[in-house]
Amino acid sequence: MKKKIFICGISTECCSYSTLIQNKKDFEVLSSKKLLKYINFPFSKYDNITFIPNKFYRSLPGGPVDKKFFLKTINNLTKDLIKSTPIDGILLIMHGAMYVKGISDPEGFFIKKIRSKVSKDCKISLSFDLHGQMTDTIIKNIDYFAAYKTAPHIDVKQTYSRALKMLIDGILKNKKNHIIWEKIPVLVSGEMSSTIVEPCKTIYKNLNKFNKMKGVNDCNLLIGYVWADTKRATASAIVNCADDNIGKRICKKIALSYWNKRFKLVYDMKSYKLNKGFSSY
Numbered sequence: 001m002k003k004k005i006f007i008c009g010i011s012t013e014c015c016s017y018s019t020l021i022q023n024k025k026d027f028e029v030l031s032s033k034k035l036l037k038y039i040n041f042p043f044s045k046y047d048n049i050t051f052i053p054n055k056f057y058r059s060l061p062g063g064p065v066d067k068k069f070f071l072k073t074i075n076n077l078t079k080d081l082i083k084s085t086p087i088d089g090i091l092l093i094m095h096g097a098m099y100v101k102g103i104s105d106p107e108g109f110f111i112k113k114i115r116s117k118v119s120k121d122c123k124i125s126l127s128f129d130l131h132g133q134m135t136d137t138i139i140k141n142i143d144y145f146a147a148y149k150t151a152p153h154i155d156v157k158q159t160y161s162r163a164l165k166m167l168i169d170g171i172l173k174n175k176k177n178h179i180i181w182e183k184i185p186v187l188v189s190g191e192m193s194s195t196i197v198e199p200c201k202t203i204y205k206n207l208n209k210f211n212k213m214k215g216v217n218d219c220n221l222l223i224g225y226v227w228a229d230t231k232r233a234t235a236s237a238i239v240n241c242a243d244d245n246i247g248k249r250i251c252k253k254i255a256l257s258y259w260n261k262r263f264k265l266v267y268d269m270k271s272y273k274l275n276k277g278f279s280s281y
């Protein structure tokens with residue numbers, strides 16, 4: 001019998017200090033064939049899988065997302081998911097830095113809801129921006145995780161492919177995977193952590209080296225998101241692995257590689273201190 005994979009998501013990054021609330025009009029919705037085309041994965045190669053492209057809501061970075069709109073949107077996505085059950089897998093396309101007043105972990109809230117509507121055998125793969133926030137709730141409710149490895153982001157579609165490939169291998173080949181994560185108590189802006197300059201250039205390059213190790217499936221480093229004043233805000237190392245011991249060791253290594261270079265994270269463009277030189281801008 002053909003396997004079924006459901007695809008959906010909601011993605012934006014929100015500055016919690018902004019008074020400009022994001023609502024329905026701010027989000028573009030990709031669905032059906034448009035969504036498959038956007039993901040740009042060789043779907044037709046897998047004739048033993050039916051892909052169900054539902055809806056992907058995305059908007060440019062902005063202020064907080066309106067709570068009513070957020071709840072209505074995730075309810076609609078969940079209803080569509082229930083209509084498609086039983087399913088074997090879900091690909092979630094998210095950013096990881098949404099801010100909704102009164103909901104401390106919007107992505108975790110949504111993913112936990114989705115998890116509760118599918119069977120235990122259904123596997124969930126999550127794709128994130130590297131400026132996303134990880135939480136225990138998210139980790140507990142997913143089976144695979146992939147985040148961008150470039151900032152500026154030039155590997156968006158490759159990240160979707162990594163998340164999908166892990167999901168497909170899990171469903172078709174029963175490939176073993178656990179997720180290990182470590183918080184890194186460092187929080188800087190994206191302008192201080194570009195992967196085209198050091199130290200992040202080398203740190204991110206090393207992720208690919210770790211991926212080649214036996215027992216390791218896919219390594220990630222999240223810079224986190226500094227423009228939202230939330231308790232979950234943190235950088236983190238996240239490793240998909242077949243062997244827990246190796247996964248833990250590599251996860252610690254990635255976390256330390258970032259921690260040890262924290263004072264080398266500087267603006268890669270001209271910048272001024274607020275009280276010095278600001279008037280010359």
Ligand SMILES: [Zn+2]
Pocket residue numbers: 129130131153
């Ligand atoms: Zn980003």
